[in-house]
Amino acid sequence: MKIVAENKRAYHDYEIIEKLEAGIVLRGNEVRAIREGKASLVGSFGKVLGGELWLINCHIGVLDEPERNRKLLVTKSELNRLIGKNQEKKLVIVALRMYFKNNVCKVEIGLCRSLKKYDKREIIKKRDLDREMTNN
Numbered sequence: 001m002k003i004v005a006e007n008k009r010a011y012h013d014y015e016i017i018e019k020l021e022a023g024i025v026l027r028g029n030e031v032r033a034i035r036e037g038k039a040s041l042v043g044s045f046g047k048v049l050g051g052e053l054w055l056i057n058c059h060i061g062v063l064d065e066p067e068r069n070r071k072l073l074v075t076k077s078e079l080n081r082l083i084g085k086n087q088e089k090k091l092v093i094v095a096l097r098m099y100f101k102n103n104v105c106k107v108e109i110g111l112c113r114s115l116k117k118y119d120k121r122e123i124i125k126k127r128d129l130d131r132e133m134t135n136n
Helices: 008-013 028-035 076-089 117-135
Strands: 002-006 014-024 045-049 052-056 070-073 092-101 104-114
Touching (some): 002 028, 008 092, 008 104, 014 076, 014 092, 076 092, 076 104
Antiparallel strands (some): 002 092, 014 104, 045 052, 045 092, 092 104
């Protein structure tokens, strides 16, 4: 498994509740650009439109349409579960990583809850305390 792009900002801004692997529909020149490392998941998220899951704001460095919406491939049961949790608990679908698995491009999406500013501060304090404990 070769990780091509990672959304590190998502781990800071969201509490990741559940992770899911999805295929992605790409054109040939997009696959080439991804293999060259010209992909970015910063700010990308999943959205259900017309009964299908779409990846929005994913930047892939091709000339014609770098930020077009791309369809994510998940099973119908996974999609229904995502829709239910998304509406029920006000959760967000965020793209976490893009990687190649057996020469097929996959996207790891996460069902996430947005962190408040005070939650982020608590996490930073805890991390600093743990770091000090290990250093002493």
